[in-house]
Amino acid sequence: MPKASASLLPKTFRDWFKHRGWKPREHQLDLLAKAGQGRSVLLVAPTGAGKTLAGFLPSLVELAERGPGRGTAKDKRGLHTLYISPLKALATDIARNLETPVQEMALPIRIETRTGDTPSHKRARQIERPPDILLTTPEQLALLLAHAEAREFFKDLRRVVLDELHSLVTSKRGDLLSLGLARLMTIAPQATAVGLSATVREPDDLRKYLVPQRDPNISPLRGEVAPEVREGVGTATSPNVALPPHPGALTRSDPPPPKSDVSDLEEQKRISGAPEIRGEDEDRLADLVVVQGGAQPDIRMLELDARLPLAGHTASLSMPSIYELIRTHKTTLVFVNTRLQAEYTFQELWKLNEDGLAIALHHGSLDVSQRRRVEEAMAAGKLKAVVCTATLDLGIDWGDVDLVVNVGAPKGASRIMQRIGRSNHRMDEPSEAYLVPANRFEILECRAALDAVHEAAQDTPDARIGALDVLCQHILGMACADPFRLEELYEEICAAAPYAGLTWEDFEACVAFVATGGYSLRAYERFAKIVKGNDGLWRVRDARVAQQYRMNVGTIVESSMIKVRLGRSMRSRPGTVLPRGRILGEIEEGFAETLTPGDTFLFAGEVLRFEGIAEDEVLATRARAGTDPMVPSYEGGKFPLSTFLAARVRAILADPFEWDRLPPQMTEWLLQQRRRSIVPGPRDLLVETFPRANRFYMTCFPFEGRLAHQTLGMLLTRRMERAGLKPLGFVANDYGIAVYASGDIAARAGRDPGFMDELFSEDMLGDDLEDWLAESSLMKRTFRQCAVIAGLIERRFPGQQKTGKQVTISTDLVYDVLRKHEPDHVLLRAARADAATGLLDVRRLGMMLQRIRGRIIHKPLDRVSPLSVSVMLEIGRERVYSDNADEILAEAEAALLDEALA
């Protein structure tokens, strides 16, 4: 392709660039050229490459040339460019940044945002008089598309800009957005999409996401479609009419008035006149523009003379070195993996902070106002360092960060690269970064990540298969917008990349779910939410159903959070705490429930003492100085080790030549392991058994991440129970698990040589998994999320009080009943699909069991091995997992007896 030249830019723009002392970058011009050809594009670029401006430049140019609308009712013009961001704050930020060129060039362009915070009168006005550019989020897009005015609003849409696409597509929000995009392309077939993304492993996945996935030659409905539907189809599928950007775009929608029909066709012809000739596959991929990252990042592992512990994630030994790095750099971002680590690191750094450096804390649980203050101070260059979690992974452009420190295991190669990208926004200078391992295993992980960074290997997740619960929500939304014909909606949905493989049966099941719940016992026909009229069109039953949809849109089901308020102790009445202090932030309700008054925990940079739950808030006081927090952990932001990095770690472990590249303390430890036990090969599973203090232990190291290991532990203990080995509990971390029992595991394996193979056989994913799922609290949580997203039950809003008897329904009860009476119901299938990759990570466990089949090495030992020590140290640190209610109750009952007999 010929190099795009600056001549594509109108004079006003060239002057503006010059005035700013800039030169338009090549990819910015490339995108301009692609826009001229009516192509959708994926722009892959590192941070600081001017991605956002590249995404908007074509729109600004077109809008500048179009001139201002008269704004009269007669001359009503629809939206020109829609921008979608994963974060509300990012949308607002970008809107502000866009105003600069618009004002400086005095362009007649109206830019507005639409978020959950937009007041209703402004929303109404936006529908009445659409802005030229609208910046919003996936949820707001869903709401707009479900609006009765959606067709009018979007009819003139030319461009959709999807920011941070790599992060959007990995979740259900990405599914929802893909469905919205498919609808947009139906309403406005002339529109093109631009995706802005960081470097990813499979750019083709994102390229597919941006354009309708439809093979014009294969219509899954051919022959099934009612004759009146097929009428409009003829022209569009006929090979004479080439419709490169959106094949089949004319097959849908109610017959438009003749005038617009003609203009649409003209539009199509103009676009199809693009010079490049593409195969059919290419038509289902957006074009790709890649900006190579400038200089190689200067990234290393922080090595200490001191020995790192075998377990733990606090990296306490490294704090002085980190502090020194902060002191000698301009601005440092210290990334950690969990909020607990953030709290801890912040505390430790301040203990060392004799210079009084401005070091701040930022994580997702802190109160919004506090977070904003930190962000503003950061942008103004007032901070020396920020200790932060994933909340800062995304988006907002920071000032002059010249160093990134990542404390703890990187967990994923792509994640670490994106974090490093946060530093040094002049992309031609190398970013400087340090990886700080917190324990010896993390040295391996850091080594593997460094290798991956140098090879620029990526481990972003696979493309998603669209979730059925999200589809249910979308179907209801579409019914709110317009009456629809089943076949047409199906075709439109299949155009969305995540749903390209959706079967007609699943689609029908989702429609049936939306209508009446879709149960085989058809009890609810008369209450149906959407109904099929005599004209064959499905429509929403009444305005109340539409209202219900609007209240429940979105895919983020917050684990219920509870506010933490600082209380004041009363001097006059010791022991009495008044809820008079400020709100510090929010913690998970589940975590709050496990606290008893007097417990101390780290939060918002302080050690707090839990005083109780007052109304709907946690009341806490500052603990006395020097108090150590007792409660070790609360959930949040625990990423499992990526499969890719895990494989690399196993490879390093298995290859003694690689050990030379590790710090000496690590090599020494591995040599000891080899002497005392075995160092497993890259595909083997080492299982060690040993007795200790009247118990029998079994450890193994699959390296498949904490979630998969938890599931493995649950299933292993079930099987051991059946084998009469009396398992007592297990602990899991990212690398392995340790199970302890009162039965002698090694003796059993000695008598029965096939025992280990049987214990770890893949069939544990059959009945054992099913049995466990029946009672698993993780599975119930997963089901709850699906039930809310699909619209089975209504969302509970924060601040909505639980008073007296609950008026809502517990999804746990629904789960029990549904599982028993209709185990293949679409909602249960949706929940199982989530369990495969989500909290239970069953798919990864399955791959592991397959990998190790016939490759289990059982090593009976008389005492714990160096490798096993690391996971054994988790005992007492991690909670013991159990979903067995009776065990918990028996323990509580025994407590009563003890009391009675005392």
Add this chain to the structure above:
Amino acid sequence: MTALRKNKQTTHEIALQGQAALLDLTGAMYLPEHDALLVADLHFEKGSSFARRGMMLPPYDTRETLMALSDAVFRFDPKTVIALGDSFHDIGGPDRLGDEERGTLSEVQAGRDWIWVTGNHDRILPDSIGGQVVEEMALGSLTLRHEPLAGEQAEVAGHLHPVGKVVMRGRATRRRCFLTDGKRCVMPALGAYAGGLNACDAAFKPLFANGFTAHLIGTERIFAIAKAMLCRD
């Protein structure tokens, strides 16, 4: 009907007003002295009640509740069965009852004295539902009513759907329970979709001035848990 597992211990004996009361894993209570089985808050047709408002809960709750009810009835084979109110989730409930469910109910009722105590959800019950309808009644020294009365009472009631929550070493479980101080008993809800009110809620305070023991319904048996061991939600 699911066969009972061998190690299941379905009943759990307590004393109520000096007489034996057998608490059952299903949530029912059997009083041997009167050969009477008590159940509370069946909330039949709660699913369809929600469906009317657009929440299409699985329509199997009545079946599920009936299974538990008939399990208890056929095991104790009592002369009298007393349902302590809120047997239907709303007044329209009896009309929405499916044919199969109606049949099961008749089978369970056959040959017994069946008494429906009315509750706030089902103040009116049609004759077609069989049995006798009362507002409250006496059984020996006990008064049976839907909503417990404040102050000291020798009564068995429902209405509040007590559940107990226990947290041991970071592991939590929340189960339906019977609350009793030996004089009064508040029964758990038997309905498949009946939610629960935490036993630590203020609503229970006026009923048990001197505390209570919670009998939590586990998977295999019932556990007696001291009030001090219970946690708030």
